Amino acid sequence: MKMAVARTGIKDVARLAGVSVATVSKVFNPSRTTNIRMSESTRRRVLEAAEQLDYTPNYGATLLRGQSSHTIGFSLSLPAEVGAMYMSDYPREILNGLGQAAEAGGYQILLIHGGDYRNYMDIERIDALVILGFRVISNARQAEMIEMFQRFNRRQYPYVVINNSCDALPVPSINLDNRHGVKLIAELIRRKGYSSVGFVGELTSNPQSHLVERENLLREFLAGSGINCDESVFLNGARPGVPDLPRTGLYSHTDGMEAVRLLHRRGTLPRCLVCGNDTIAQGVICAAAQLGIRIPEELAIIGFDDLLYSQFFNPPLTTVHQPYEEFGRLAYEYVIRKLADPDHFAQIEIKPTLMERSTT
Structure with missing residues (x-):
């Protein structure tokens, strides 16, 4: 007779990290309204405990395990690239293309910001993630960014980065030439x-x-x-x-x-x-x-x-x-294909054109 293996729970993570269950809940649901405050070291300790125990909670009581959320996350930046949510014309135009393609395919877009986007993927809050890449020369959280990509790659998460590359490892991307x-x-x-x-x-x-x-x-x-x-x-x-x-x-x-x-x-x-x-x-x-x-x-x-x-x-x-709207459309097409085929990987490069007007 095959013995049932108990699934790691939130209490196990809390015990290993030496924190309360409420703190673990806060870490894995960053958008939740709560008065709990925590240091960066505490948050990292919880994430490390979860990684050690291979803990991946489900999102919300209404989502059954394996059920699609029909939601694609859209992140405005890589970790620490923008200090606060910043919606310039650049991401707005990409979002227009992504949103139109997603709506036609029966998906909704969740605008997210905060740096470490593993939580949204781990708890199945979103089915896929599109990240806008703003890569400054020096990023204090570069190691964390690489670690995040490594986790995504290891778990074959559907994600793609627009206008960014990572020298340390291959990441799926859509870049301008x-x-x-x-x-x-x-x-x-x-x-x-x-x-x-x-x-x-x-x-x-x-x-x-x-x-x-x-x-x-x-x-x-x-x-x-x-x-x-x-x-x-x-x-x-x-x-x-x-x-x-x-x-x-x-x-x-x-x-x-x-x-x-x-x-x-x-x-x-x-x-x-x-x-x-x-x-x-x-x-x-x-x-x-x-x-x-x-x-x-x-x-x-x-x-x-x-x-x-x-x-x-x-x-x-x-x-x-x-062609920013084209970037958004291609990003949607990539993650949808990745959902159907976990082994799919692509790095897409788009050639721009010149618009000659009155300043030359």
Whole structure:
């Protein structure tokens, strides 16, 4: 006669971690309203105990084990990348594509934020997870992020990361081909015959890695062209004499405004400024207007992203187009396939296009 094996319960986790059952419940249901406060060390101790006991609680009394929640989680960032919930135009457009595809497929979207998304998967609160990747150069919780991905991979959870990669291990992802996008910019610059080019990214000691990649690619594609690409007009990350501006979310108009003011004061404003994203470009346009700099006659401006409002800038912005709604649709299609086939794995790369408008 086969003996029944008792399933590990919440009391076992509490006993091993040396905490109350209520504390364990709080850890595994972070969205629940409760007055329980806990330290990071306590939360980690509970998670380690749960991992040791292979404890994976079900979500809610209404969900039977194995029953689908028909919910896809949408996370705004990786752990510690954004200090508070921050919904810029970038995630909104991706969410539009994801939401439309999910609705057509009979799924709902749960917007989540908080860093460690293992809980939502472990307790079956969501069937799949789509994570927006904002990867800064230095992330204090990088090890935790890698550990989270390792757990997802080990348990074959349906998840995908948009616009991010992880050097430590393979993760399913949907990424923009930055190399192709910057190549389109360099070809435009050569065709227009601009004599000098600069780059404006984030004026902070810890910029996003994809902005650093775009800056380096621009130098690479313009090398040997005879176009002046002096280091002093490439403003991204820590530079001598460049202010370290406080972050507001991750995209800041202030970066563009302060960069133009700084270059104007120095008398080193180049003929063309390439911006790491459209929000920075909007700040560049605003500062140029305040300083009486004519666009594009005196200063050409090129952005990156093609957000919905970029065509309505004054003047309309030349920029690299990212199909954000397509990112959302592809993310939905990936996780749905992963639900049906746990062994499915893909890293998708999308080639952008150039939208040439009145700033060049």
